[in-house]
Structure formats: structure tokens, C-alpha cells
Amino acid sequence: DAKTTQPNSMESNEEEPVHLPCNHSTISGTDYIHWYRQLPSQGPEYVIHGLTSNVNNRMASLAIAEDRKSSTLILHRATLRDAAVYYCILRDGNNYGQNFVFGPGTRLSVLP
Amino acid sequence: DSGVTQTPKHLITATGQRVTLRCSPRSGDLSVYWYQQSLDQGLQFLIQYYNGEERAKGNILERFSAQQFPDLHSELNLSSLELGDSALYFCASSVGQLQGATEAFFGQGTRLTVV
Numbered sequence: 351d352a353k354t355t356q357p358n359s360m361e362s363n364e365e366e367p368v369h370l371p372c373n374h375s376t377i378s379g380t381d382y383i384h385w386y387r388q389l390p391s392q393g394p395e396y397v398i399h400g401l402t403s404n405v406n407n408r409m410a411s412l413a414i415a416e417d418r419k420s421s422t423l424i425l426h427r428a429t430l431r432d433a434a435v436y437y438c439i440l441r442d443g444n445n446y447g448q449n450f451v452f453g454p455g456t457r458l459s460v461l462p
Numbered sequence: 463d464s465g466v467t468q469t470p471k472h473l474i475t476a477t478g479q480r481v482t483l484r485c486s487p488r489s490g491d492l493s494v495y496w497y498q499q500s501l502d503q504g505l506q507f508l509i510q511y512y513n514g515e516e517r518a519k520g521n522i523l524e525r526f527s528a529q530q531f532p533d534l535h536s537e538l539n540l541s542s543l544e545l546g547d548s549a550l551y552f553c554a555s556s557v558g559q560l561q562g563a564t565e566a567f568f569g570q571g572t573r574l575t576v577v
Binding site: 380382386395437441442452454 | 464466495497504505507510517518519520552554562563565566567568569570571
């Protein structure tokens with residue numbers, strides 16, 4: 351799997367937008383960019399994924415750079431419940447037998 | 463609720479023993495992944511199965527084994543348990559086609575405590 355780089359930790363105030371960056375300079379043309387998060391004592395939870403275009407869903411938005419070497423997960427209004435570890439992962443769209451490797455992620459703290 | 467069911471939720475056992483963790487994937491998902499997460503550690507990929515066949519192997523110890531059955535549920539067997547095997551064990555599933563294009567869903571984990 352191609353490697354991603356994320357800041358170890360970030361802090362945000364409640365009800366403010368949060369931009370979580372991810373660098374993936376060695377991304378290939380068939381790699382999808384996935385984001386997952388893990389709340390304390392819970393299993394990881396899917397957030398969003400995309401290939402080339404920006405994506406929006408009820409949880410977040412994903413902004414993908416034009417060269418695809420970086421992306422940003424955007425939480426539009428952070429809540430205390432968004433405090434979690436956020437993982438940016440690349441997954442090959444052409445590989446059936448692919449494993450699914452997590453890095454250390456970014457620990458997001460949300461301040462009231 | 464992710465649709466992925468893991469049992470049991472908690473397990474306490476003694477060193478040297480053997481345990482089996484069970485995972486039922488979401489309906490229609492052909493791939494199952496197993497992960498280990500020790501206290502304050504990251505998620506370590508152990509093994510992946512796709513439609514009954516092993517497809518990828520990570521940092522899985524020889525004392526550990528897994529299989530995926532015809533009904534697509536999976537079991538992770540941990541034997542000769544050591545104190546260091548105490549961890550959360552997560553299972554995830556995803557559909558089989560074009561895996562990078564589809565999301566994976568995780569269960570709530572089995573917390574194993576070896577005493």
C-alpha cells in the first residue's frame with residue numbers, strides 16, 4: 351500500500367470547521383483515498399472516500415488536490431463527539447487481494 | 463450499527479490457553495479483515511480473507527490462525543496465549559469487487575484479556 355503522512359495531533363474548538371491534512375505523494379492512479387475514524391473504545395468507522403473529485407457526505411467533505419498528492423478531510427462544524435483518531439488510507443481500486451493498513455493517524459481534540 | 467458482528471465482546475483467559483474469536487460480516491460482503499490493537503497502540507493488520515481464501519497476511523504470529531467459512535463468517539484462533547496477546551481484536555468486512563472503491567465496516571471488537 352502507498353504510504354500516507356498525517357500530523358500526530360490537532361486541536362479544534364467546538365462548532366468550528368476542522369481541516370485534517372493527509373500527504374500521499376506516491377499515490378498511484380488507481381488508489382482511492384479513504385478516511386476512517388476511531389472513537390475511544392470503539393471500532394474504526396468509515397468517514398468518506400474518493401478518487402479524483404471532491405466528495406461530500408453527511409459526515410464530512412473530502413478535498414483532493416489536483417495532482418492527488420494530498421487531500422484534506424473537512425469537518426464543517428466540529429462537535430465534542432468528533433474527538434477521535436482520524437486515519438487517511440490509500441486503497442487500490444484494482445486489487446482484490448489487498449490488505450488494509452492503518453498508520454498512526456491524527457488524534458483530534460475538540461475543545462468546548 | 464456497522465452490520466459486522468463480533469463475538470464474544472469480552473474474553474478473559476489464562477496464559478497457555480486457546481481461544482476462538484468469531485466475526486459475521488455484513489450481508490453480501492465477501493472480504494473479512496482481522497486487526498489487533500494493543501493498549502494505546504495502532505491497528506495492526508493480521509490477515510484478510512476473500513470468499514473463503516486467504517488473500518493477504520500481515521503481522522500475524524504463528525500461534526494465530528484464521529479461516530473464513532462457506533457462509534462467509536470468519537474465526538480467528540489464538541493459541542498458547544501470552545500476556546502480551548491481551549488486546550482488542552477487530553474484524554472488518556467489505557464487498558469483494560473493486561475493493562479500493564468501496565468502504566469497509568468494522569465490528570465493535572473483542573477485548574481479550576490474558577491473565
